[in-house]
Amino acid sequence: MLGIFSKCTLPKKAGSHTIRQLSSLNFDIQHKHPQARRQVGLPRARYGGRNAVTMLPGGGIGPELMSYVKEVFLHGGVPVDFETIQIDPQSDNNDDLQYAIMSIRRNGVCIKGNIETRSLDTAIISRNVAIRNELDLFVNVINVQSYNNIPSRHKNVNCIVIRQNTEGEYAMLEHESVEGVVESMKVITKENSTRLARYAFELAKNNGRTKVTAVHKANIMKLSDGLFLETCKNMSLNYPDIKFEHMIIDNCCMQLVSNPHQFDVMVMPNLYGSIVSNVICGLVGGAGLISGRNYGDHYAVFEPGTRNTGSSIAGTNTANPVAMLSASADMLEHLGHKVHCDMIRTAISKTLNEDMVHTADLNGTAKSTDVVDNVIKHVKSIAGRI
Numbered sequence: 001m002l003g004i005f006s007k008c009t010l011p012k013k014a015g016s017h018t019i020r021q022l023s024s025l026n027f028d029i030q031h032k033h034p035q036a037r038r039q040v041g042l043p044r045a046r047y048g049g050r051n052a053v054t055m056l057p058g059g060g061i062g063p064e065l066m067s068y069v070k071e072v073f074l075h076g077g078v079p080v081d082f083e084t085i086q087i088d089p090q091s092d093n094n095d096d097l098q099y100a101i102m103s104i105r106r107n108g109v110c111i112k113g114n115i116e117t118r119s120l121d122t123a124i125i126s127r128n129v130a131i132r133n134e135l136d137l138f139v140n141v142i143n144v145q146s147y148n149n150i151p152s153r154h155k156n157v158n159c160i161v162i163r164q165n166t167e168g169e170y171a172m173l174e175h176e177s178v179e180g181v182v183e184s185m186k187v188i189t190k191e192n193s194t195r196l197a198r199y200a201f202e203l204a205k206n207n208g209r210t211k212v213t214a215v216h217k218a219n220i221m222k223l224s225d226g227l228f229l230e231t232c233k234n235m236s237l238n239y240p241d242i243k244f245e246h247m248i249i250d251n252c253c254m255q256l257v258s259n260p261h262q263f264d265v266m267v268m269p270n271l272y273g274s275i276v277s278n279v280i281c282g283l284v285g286g287a288g289l290i291s292g293r294n295y296g297d298h299y300a301v302f303e304p305g306t307r308n309t310g311s312s313i314a315g316t317n318t319a320n321p322v323a324m325l326s327a328s329a330d331m332l333e334h335l336g337h338k339v340h341c342d343m344i345r346t347a348i349s350k351t352l353n354e355d356m357v358h359t360a361d362l363n364g365t366a367k368s369t370d371v372v373d374n375v376i377k378h379v380k381s382i383a384g385r386i
């Protein structure tokens, strides 16, 4: 039985939401080992040079975006087999979720859309958060680079956002202490902050980046964000060739919209990471363009960077498929299929920058399928030369 799905106390009402009473039992279940859910890796499912990968389409536009990924892989001869699992958003049990997590443990790698959790009962926690926590995917990485010919607020943006992915404001420890008063705990641990900071500096070092900026609110949250900031400062001492700066989250948002070029690698706690990722993706073209990666010591999960569901545009053939296709290319890079990864990245780049096939979110007139067909045209041409 997975720890977070264990029995909990009966829910209590506050406003329209169902709120669980905090008890030492709940705290134990969710945070007995708050630092890191250490994983024991299973042997990877791999058949004759092919990789088995878990696919979680999720809700909204997720299923249609996944069908595009499959189509592109088919035409590119990509050696990947998908194990597709649909998680029912209405479900009041976690059976599908447990099966999905086991599948990712077996395959090691997953591509996913955003999974909805419609229940307001706090005993049913967000499926997306549960996957990240159970697999100890402690870091989320978004590599934001402008495309030349896409209308955007700023040109030539090139920065990497590194976000803590398993704790902070997403600890999901909420309770109603007295009627009408709800408390929510933010958990920052030295262990997770240390490995996140190390990841940021190592990534900077290995990718020729020159600066790491830690984003925080330590002037107000002196203990929690104070620990995060202190940990980043200490880590920076091990990397004398990389410049270290820190910035308060509110100023950071203002600096991002006025001069994003000052940023190189950015590292931050969970909620700030969500906000900053969305701001930066908005600066270079919006929700449909940039991919995101989630890593732990054993597993990797790939998805669109801003984690949107896009329910309102599902089934309209208007969703931009680029973020999900880019996520699939990131996944191929991670699996070591470099040739196929480059093939898809080149096809996307030609489609956006040269052929200018743009969906409505980029002020274009193309349908989702026009973009996918154009990507496939290039994929076929490149695959024919491999």
Ligand code: ATP
Pocket (backbone or CB within 6 Å): 060, 061, 287, 288, 289, 307, 308, 309, 310, 311, 312, 313, 318, 319, 320, 321, 323, 361
């Ligand atoms: P809904 O889920 O009903 O669309 P929302 O406010 O939750 O509402 P998100 O899913 O968070 O919306 O997405 C934010 C915005 O980005 C929405 O306007 C959505 O239509 C848009 N969006 C998300 N993904 C894409 C995409 N791939 N292509 C184009 N637009 C997108």
